[in-house]
Amino acid sequence: MIPVVVLTSSKEEKDMVASYKLGVSAYIVKPVDFHEFVNAIKELGVFWAVMRNSWCKIGVACVLDKRKRRGDRS
Secondary structure (H helix, E strand, O other), X not given: OOOOEEEEOOOOHHHHHHHHHOOOOEEXXXXXXXXXXXXXXXXXXXXXXXXXXXXXXXXOOHHHHHHHHHOOOO
16 A cells, blocks of 8 residues: 555545545645745655654555665566
8 A cells, every 4th residue: 555645725525535535645735825835845744754654663655665775666
């Protein structure tokens, strides 16, 4: 299972529900203002790091990270 984060401008509940039904790991509504967007992307980096550590504990995303570090292409 590969973690999937939806970054969207849609605040519609139906879109969020549909995304989670499809199995996304997180649904994030991005701000329209440029400066707020930049800050949100920075926070998303922190969020991703925390989530990656959580997924690693259950063995989901670590396999991909380990392959990148070793230079594997598979």
